Amino acid sequence: MSSAPDAGRSILIVGASRGLGHAMSAEFADRGWSVVGTVRSAGTALHGLAARRPGQVSVETLDIDAPDQIAALRDRLADRRFDMVFVNSGVADEGRPATIGEIATDAFVRIMVTNALGAMRAVEQLGELAAPDGVIGVMSSGQGSLANNKGGGSDVYRASKAALNQLMNSYAARHADGKRALILLAPGWIRTELGGPNAPVGMEEAIPQVVDVLVAQLGTPGLRYLDRSGKTVPW
Numbered sequence: 001m002s003s004a005p006d007a008g009r010s011i012l013i014v015g016a017s018r019g020l021g022h023a024m025s026a027e028f029a030d031r032g033w034s035v036v037g038t039v040r041s042a043g044t045a046l047h048g049l050a051a052r053r054p055g056q057v058s059v060e061t062l063d064i065d066a067p068d069q070i071a072a073l074r075d076r077l078a079d080r081r082f083d084m085v086f087v088n089s090g091v092a093d094e095g096r097p098a099t100i101g102e103i104a105t106d107a108f109v110r111i112m113v114t115n116a117l118g119a120m121r122a123v124e125q126l127g128e129l130a131a132p133d134g135v136i137g138v139m140s141s142g143q144g145s146l147a148n149n150k151g152g153g154s155d156v157y158r159a160s161k162a163a164l165n166q167l168m169n170s171y172a173a174r175h176a177d178g179k180r181a182l183i184l185l186a187p188g189w190i191r192t193e194l195g196g197p198n199a200p201v202g203m204e205e206a207i208p209q210v211v212d213v214l215v216a217q218l219g220t221p222g223l224r225y226l227d228r229s230g231k232t233v234p235w
């Protein structure tokens with residue numbers, strides 16, 4: 001996009017070093033948004049984007065597996081209010097399709113802690129930084145759908161995203177009087193390190209759609225589980 005129709009808007013994207021989170025950061029920046037993205041290490045693609053867009057894109061450090069780091073980031077950004085807070089970070093179960101009977105306990109814990117517990121800790125603490133009528137979004141997956149699971153496979157990844165969906169549902173129930181949009185996004189199978197080379201869609205096609213769907217949620221309160229065309233995913 002060459003124009004900047006949303007200039008003045010701002011987003012905090014957790015997990016923006018590479019892949020979908022980085023591509024979303026670039027897309028929001030292209031649309032004129034101010035972007036704060038988080039990374040875990042130096043020299044990421046987000047650092048490159050921030051260097052090309054000084055004053056518009058900035059980098060913070062956060063590992064969502066570390067609750068003290070989430071609290072510290074919330075404190076550092078306490079004076080900011082974002083139109084959108086989006087938690088993108090996630091990990092896959094390496095060696096897919098591992099079944100629940102095959103997976104090692106430490107691998108199960110790692111996936112669940114990052115995809116469900118860490119993501120929701122970030123929502124609980126950093127969601128406060130979203131404007132009262134803003135959007136709090138989390139990167140879920142179509143694989144988190146119970147209704148659509150007809151084939152199995154990637155058992156623990158699926159379970160971690162289903163847990164994320166359920167935890168977000170609890171969050172929404174506790175904030176039923178709130179005016180924020182609460183979005184679980186299922187972006188589709190996309191070529192990234194996590195998605196792998198066989199995914200049918202590239203980021204250049206998928207990310208503008210993802211961003212369109214998120215922007216369209218501004219001003220409409222409540223919980224929704226949406227794909228990148230804006231359709232509801234069966235829970």
Ligand SMILES: NC(=O)c1ccc[n+]([C@@H]2O[C@H](COP(=O)([O-])OP(=O)(O)OC[C@H]3O[C@@H](n4cnc5c(N)ncnc54)[C@H](OP(=O)(O)O)[C@@H]3O)[C@@H](O)[C@H]2O)c1
Pocket residue numbers: 014015016017018019020021039040041062063064065088089090091114118139140141142186187188189190191192193194195196199
């Ligand atoms: N690609 C797909 O087909 C697809 C489909 C459905 C859903 N998703 C979801 O989309 C999200 C992004 O996936 P992707 O395909 O872009 O994967 P990716 O290329 O592997 O990127 C994963 C991102 O998550 C970050 N991350 C992982 N663990 C973290 C932690 N403990 N704390 C903070 N950040 C952490 C990574 O940071 P580092 O660089 O520091 O590791 C990286 O920025 C994930 O939640 C994934 O489950 C992806």
